Structures are given as structure tokens and as C-alpha cells.
Amino acid sequence: MKQFPKESISAFPSSEKETAAWLMDVVPMLMRHIRAEMRRRGMKGLTLPQFRALIYINRHQGASLSQVAGMVGLALPSVSKLIDGLVVRELVERASAENDRRRVSLSLSRTGRETLARARKGTEARLAEKVAGLSSEERRAVCRAMRSLQAVFGGAEEVNNTGWRAHVDN
Amino acid sequence: MKQFPKESISAFPSSEKETAAWLMDVVPMLMRHIRAEMRRRGMKGLTLPQFRALIYINRHQGASLSQVAGMVGLALPSVSKLIDGLVVRELVERASAENDRRRVSLSLSRTGRETLARARKGTEARLAEKVAGLSSEERRAVCRAMRSLQAVFGGAEEVNNTGWRAHVDN
DNA sequence: TATTGTTATACTCTATAACTATA
DNA sequence: TATAGTTATAGAGTATAACAATA
Numbered sequence A, B: 001m002k003q004f005p006k007e008s009i010s011a012f013p014s015s016e017k018e019t020a021a022w023l024m025d026v027v028p029m030l031m032r033h034i035r036a037e038m039r040r041r042g043m044k045g046l047t048l049p050q051f052r053a054l055i056y057i058n059r060h061q062g063a064s065l066s067q068v069a070g071m072v073g074l075a076l077p078s079v080s081k082l083i084d085g086l087v088v089r090e091l092v093e094r095a096s097a098e099n100d101r102r103r104v105s106l107s108l109s110r111t112g113r114e115t116l117a118r119a120r121k122g123t124e125a126r127l128a129e130k131v132a133g134l135s136s137e138e139r140r141a142v143c144r145a146m147r148s149l150q151a152v153f154g155g156a157e158e159v160n161n162t163g164w165r166a167h168v169d170n
Numbered sequence C: 001t002a003t004t005g006t007t008a009t010a011c012t013c014t015a016t017a018a019c020t021a022t023a
Numbered sequence D: 001t002a003t004a005g006t007t008a009t010a011g012a013g014t015a016t017a018a019c020a021a022t023a
Helices: A006-011 A016-040 A048-059 A065-072 A076-088 A110-131 A136-153 B006-011 B016-040 B048-059 B065-072 B076-088 B110-131 B136-153
Strands: A092-096 A104-108 B092-096 B104-108
Touching: A016 A110, A016 B016, A016 B110, A016 B136, A048 A065, A048 A076, A048 A092, A048 A104, A048 A110, A065 A076, A065 A104, A076 A092, A104 A110, A110 B016, A110 B136, A136 B016, A136 B110, A136 B136, B016 B110, B048 B065, B048 B076, B048 B092, B048 B104, B048 B110, B065 B076, B065 B104, B076 B092, B104 B110
Parallel strands: none
Antiparallel strands: A092 A104, B092 B104
């Protein structure tokens, strides 16, 4: 963990504390926008856990139910039923793995991939419209900020070790 | 939709589109961290809608059930029960408004205010620890970015006009 | 009559426990 | 015997409909 001389803390208007306060204020708002947009664009009727499962499976084709459960933060039977819903909607395909026939191999159907991609592209386009209201310098600050934040907060993802549990924490 | 000459797109590493892509990537991750931290610090056992109600009432002392329902995105009977839970936990006080005795006047109890404040402070402190890993210049970029984003996305809040509905969209 | 909130009832999502199939 | 997943059953949260109280 880096240390800075005291002067530099008061010299800059962006102390750790102030930065944190900004994040607390603005991030939830951004998140609400992103969710609402995704939802308007083809993700209607999906619960958040279903949505998370979809994204996870998209990144991990052939994932097992247990893996999805770990990532999404739900118990195995719940995920089994959750996936039922995605299969019925023909967004996800469920096959049994050929090397271990106990396991299930989950993958996005063509429809699933397309739907997800469309929702993402649409949302991204909408966000792009919004940030077009910024100067290119401000946008650059946003990109730099996101890169930094990803570096700092980006570890420890991938398996749900946050104590987060969907049925309570949503 | 604004158009830019091709050169300016390549000249800047922060096109609208790229900026939007960064937001899509990083914001959800940040949000998960914030939620997990809040939860660890006194907000345990509260559902997200309860949590939102708490925050709303904190900012709008004396709010009615309908107002909370509108903000939180739940039907009125659901909010009535949701608030029951907060009252039982002694986080919220429910009184009838003196000018219109049909209305309910919701306010945070002392415990509620303290619990919320503690959770927020703790979370902020944790985020501050994390962003201490950034240079002060990077932190400044983050603050600038948040300020810009708030300006652009900050309107249209306050009453739930996003089409968001808690029971499906959580 | 209109408005604010509550009670009654049903549905969905999730959990735990018991079970099946494969290793 | 252990592991991956499903089925059975129960609890929590939410919705709609019907109701009560106040304006």
C-alpha cells in the first residue's frame, strides 16, 4: 500500500475520503441507469439472478450448475430452477457433460447470445449518448478513472466471496 | 446523435463509445463492492428494497407510504409490510400525519439514523482504503469523473420513472 | 366520492432436506 | 462413499383485490 507525504494530502482536493464519498454517491445512480436500460432492451422479465447467470454463462461456456450457483450466490436447487426458466425462454442450452455425466454443461443459445449482445450494445449506445454531453477531456477523465478503479477493485471477483446472498442482498 | 469527424475519434482515446464500454464494465463491479460492504456493517438482514426505503426516509423525513412506494418501486401493500419490518427492528417510526390523518408519516428512529450512518461511514472508510492504492492524480481523475457523471446522469431521479420494478428487477 | 393505507389471498423465488444418477 | 444435480416442501416477499378510515 502506497504512502504519501502529508502535504500532498491537503494539497489535492481529492483525498481518499472525498473520493470514496463521490463513489458512494454516484455509483448507485449509474447502476440504476444501466439496469433500467438493459431491461428495456430485451432483458425484460428476467430476474437479476437470471441475468447474472446469463452473463456468467456467456463468459464461461460449458459452465456447470455449481459454478453458476457459486457465482450468482444462490443454492443449487434454486439455480436449477432458475436455469429452467432460461431454457424455456431458449436463451440457454443445458446438456450433460460428456466426460462426467453427472455434470451439466450450460451454454448460451444463439438467441441467448444475440439477445444479450443486443441489450448490451443498446445500453452502451444509450450511455454513449449521455456521455456525449461531456467534453472529450471529461470523458478521458472518466476512462482513466474506470481503469484505475478496475485495477483497485477488480481482484477478488469471479467467485462470490463477498458474503453476498441473492435472496437477501438483492 | 452527435457525429464527429473520423480524426477526432482516433485522436482521442476516450470516445463516447469507449467511455460507455468502460462504464458498463466497471460500474457493476463497484456496485457489488459497495453493497457487500454496506451489508457487512449493520445492514445485515435487510432486503434491498428495505435498504432503499431507509435511505429515502432518511432524506425525506415524514415521507408517506405512497412516496416510499413510488421511489422504491413496490406496490403499496408491499411497502406497508416492508415498513412493518423496519418498525419491528426499530429503525423506522410510523406515525399518522397530524394535518391529514389518512397519511402515514415515516421517519428514522435514532437507532435507524445511527445504524445507517455507521454503515455508510464504514463503507466509505473501506472504499477510502482501497482508493488509497491510487496516486492522488488518479484519485483526482476519479473525483472529476464522478462529478461529470453526476451532472450527466443525475437528473430524472427521485421518483422511480425508470420502469424499474423491484420484484422483477432486483 | 376520492385518497391513503391495511387486510386477505395467491404467486414467485429461494432455502433445506431427501433423493437419483454417476464417479 | 462422494459428487452433481433434481424433486419435494416450506418460508419470505410481492402483487392484486377488497376493505376501512379520513378528507
